[in-house]
Amino acid sequence: MKKIFPLLIAIILVSSCGQSYQEKQRISKQDRARLDSIDKASLKVGVMPTLDCLPLYIAKEERLFDTLGVSVHLKYFKSQMDCDTALINERVEGSVTDLFRAERLRKRGVLLNYPIATNAYWQLISNRKARITEIKQLEDKMVAMTRYSVTDFLTSLAIDSVKPKYEVYRIQVNDVGVRLDMLLNKEMDAMFLTEPQATKARLYQNPVLMDTRDRDMQFGVFAFRSNSLKDVKRQKQLKLFVKAYNMACDSINKNGVKHYGYLVKKYCGIDDKTVNALPKLHFAYASSPRRKDLKFAENRY
Template sequence: MLKFKKIIGVALVTTLMGATLISCNKKEKEEDKTTLTIGVMSSIDAVPMFIAKEKDYYKKEGVNVDIQVFKNSKDRDAALQAGTLDGVICDEVAVNLYQNANFDVKITGVTDGNFVLIAGAKSNIKSYGDLKGKSVAISEKTCMEYTLDKLLEKNSIDISTVNKTAVPAIPTRYEMLKEGKIDAALLPEPFSTLALNDGGVKLGSAMDANIFSSVSAFTQKAIDSKSKEIKNFYKAYNDAVKYINSTPISEYEKTVIDTVGYPKEMSGKIVLPKYRENVLPDDKDLETVIKWVEDKGLSKKSLKASDLVSDVGIK
């Protein structure tokens, strides 16, 4: 009888161990499913995503978020197309180009990135009118060129009178402006602040002109398979926005500096935009981008605003 009890006991332990292993494996698979991998670059519009992680807002909503930082959009796009990313911070022009390349990526929200048009300290440019015949550094066929075109249009400047200079690498663009090799440049943070500290002249910015082309986007595959996780991601994102907008920057400035890449001497001088809780871009704005892409000869498809968006993040 004692031997029989021992056999039963061993069998019970073995069964329990097997059940535990199955439970653990199941849990690991569930955790994998709830992970969203998002690609960003060091930029001002990525700040709420990092704050949400730092404050455990993702954890609160039951979603794991892996934020991967890329040095350039080319590497980010390659990772997205390879399927190693579920989503990205990008822009409306990029999503339009994805769709034209039969890569189904949808805009799921707006972000608050900004591009500032800055004239060099020695360029003698003081206003938009002074840009005629001058060189302005951008990256071609991107939201940078789109933003420059719209800024010029809004200020009644004939686009053809400005010499667009293709300088894709933003650090190089900044250095060329600093050294006087170009007259003006369109720059994001932290390079726009650095350029202004060098004596550059601010002519305008995307945000000042209500040009909001920066967005967050997910692949249709992720939207189909991880809709709950995406919804919870944006709940956490909105909590981060509320926190940032209601809290002195001194309490989270280190995260901002690390995220954007500000030099440490900028501590105490950083000014953030008023971030918006997640919404979709206006159809009118998207239609303007679609037309711009078509006018540039970059479109193979006849797209509508509804082709570029998904409401999964705002329901």
């Protein structure tokens, strides 16, 4: 009997632990289902580690979405191709993108609306060690870009403007952070960068060969799936989303980009030195892209 009693205690303990584990698993499944339901009902928007997304980072961190009573979930991606995949697979209702990638998706049957044109601009920056100070010196060199994107279009525009004798090699590098690192590590000769990556590249004295602002080109947008906006609830969410976006733009224009340097560091992965060197930027209220910019992308694809 003395031997049986400890055995019974052990069996009871094991049984109890098993029930506890199963209970935890059941609760965990319930929590996951609840979170999935909340995420499904929320307006999901793809963002990247770029400065054109700053109004959304502010709206999230300053609880502007919560104040307006709209549930918005920001989905963080490091490349435009990942954003596109999320749009195609309907994992997000909208995403930051450029008109060239967006128009290509539309030609492939993904219906999109462009409620917000961003202030994004791109600079062609060369590796200072390669001693490239003019676009014509890019012949027989490597330029990093993303296929079917604004960087692809701008690379063609730059090359065609000088008609080089030898080929310029386009190297697809989708991750914007990896692309910048390749320039800083002298693994790539040149590339188009937007902010804040362009500022960091300039800090290391890499020459700027071309700037889209000099050509009055504005290709950055937030694109939303048209089908998802047929729902009345989604339409209301988007309206409040845009209102929060505009409120964040007001805050940036009043306080300056550097005032939100902690968010630029958090979401864009840059250091204090780069934040302090960021140019003064104006963030306009949400509006559709200009017809002239849209036409560039429509004619491309």
